[in-house]
Amino acid sequence: DAMVIQNPRYQVTQFGKPVTLSCSQTLNHNVMYWYQQKSSQAPKLLFHYYDKDFNNEADTPDNFQSRRPNTSFCFLDIRSPGLGDAAMYLCATSRGYQDSYEQYFGPGTRLTVT
Amino acid sequence: GESVGLHLPTLSVQEGDNSIINCAYSNSASDYFIWYKQESGKGPQFIIDIRSNMDKRQGQRVTVLLNKTVKHLSLQIAATQPGDSAVYFCAGNTGNQFYFGTGTSLTVIP
Numbered sequence: 577d578a579m580v581i582q583n584p585r586y587q588v589t590q591f592g593k594p595v596t597l598s599c600s601q602t603l604n605h606n607v608m609y610w611y612q613q614k615s616s617q618a619p620k621l622l623f624h625y626y627d628k629d630f631n632n633e634a635d636t637p638d639n640f641q642s643r644r645p646n647t648s649f650c651f652l653d654i655r656s657p658g659l660g661d662a663a664m665y666l667c668a669t670s671r672g673y674q675d676s677y678e679q680y681f682g683p684g685t686r687l688t689v690t
Numbered sequence: 691g692e693s694v695g696l697h698l699p700t701l702s703v704q705e706g707d708n709s710i711i712n713c714a715y716s717n718s719a720s721d722y723f724i725w726y727k728q729e730s731g732k733g734p735q736f737i738i739d740i741r742s743n744m745d746k747r748q749g750q751r752v753t754v755l756l757n758k759t760v761k762h763l764s765l766q767i768a769a770t771q772p773g774d775s776a777v778y779f780c781a782g783n784t785g786n787q788f789y790f791g792t793g794t795s796l797t798v799i800p
Contacts, residue, residue: 580733618779618790619734626786633787666733673786678724681733 579603580682582667588688589657597652597685599667608650609679610642611666619666625650626672654687662689702797709767711794713780718761720782725754725765728793729776737765737778772798 581600589595599608607626611619623632625644639661641653654661664686668679703709715723721742726734738749740756740763747754753766767774775798781788 616793618792621787621789624787631786668733678736678739679734679788681726681735683731684733 580667580669580680582665582682582685584685585683586686586688588690589654590690591659592656595654595657595687597654597665597667597687599650599652599682600648601667601669601680602648603669603671603680604647605669605680606647606672607670608644609668609670610640610650610652611668613664613666613684615663622652657687657689659689662687699792700795700797702799703770705772705798705800706769709765709770709774709796711765711767711778711796713763713765713791715761715763715780715782715791717782717784718758720784722783723754723756723763724781724788725752726779726781726790727774727776728779734779767796770796770798772800774798 579602583598609624610622613619621633622636639655643651664684666684667682670679724739725737727737728734738752738754740747740754745756751768756763777793777795779793780791
């Protein structure tokens with residue numbers, strides 16, 4: 577049973593054309609994370625939500641935005657994708673902080689920028 | 691910034707042998723660590739975790755060792771199988787965030 581779902585699995589967008597990636601979860605977890613993973617590299621945290629509280633990483637470019645309209649869904653918006661934004665985007669969830677660190681990852685969305 | 695890094699980018703082992711994957715971390719305040727397995731085209735999958743008040747934790751065929759003195763942890767996989775071929779990441783916390791190491795690609799030779 578899918579617990580963290582990402583749509584689409586593959587996304588192609590044009591340079592500068594806004595794109596939105598979607599994540600949903602059936603775990604009712606409080607925290608949702610977005611990571612960027614480039615080829616042969618470790619996932620890099622972009623930002624996360626604890627409930628509706630948004631937490632941005634200091635080095636996440638302004639070009640990346642996120643929305644969490646409810647517990648189940650979280651979106652990653654890339655306002656003007658550049659060639660360097662081509663990567664795998666991973667969504668993850670966790671119950672919370674402290675004793676609930678375990679993260680459940682979705683399968684990822686692979687973004688191609690042409 | 692914080693860093694959690696791995697010593698070796700690739701590791702090849704014979705099927706049935708034991709594998710050891712190493713990881714060094716820099717933040718002495720990190721108190722929780724996770725090992726993830728990532729197969730090609732998939733998201734990372736939780737393998738095992740360890741808190742800083744422990745120095746060893748065992749799972750099914752896997753053992754994580756933590757040496758806080760030298761800020762090092764390792765993942766040991768017993769009787770490595772072809773299905774263990776993947777990239778393995780360690781991750782450590784800094785406050786409420788996790789930072790991943792660079793990953794080790796494990797190849798199991800039949």
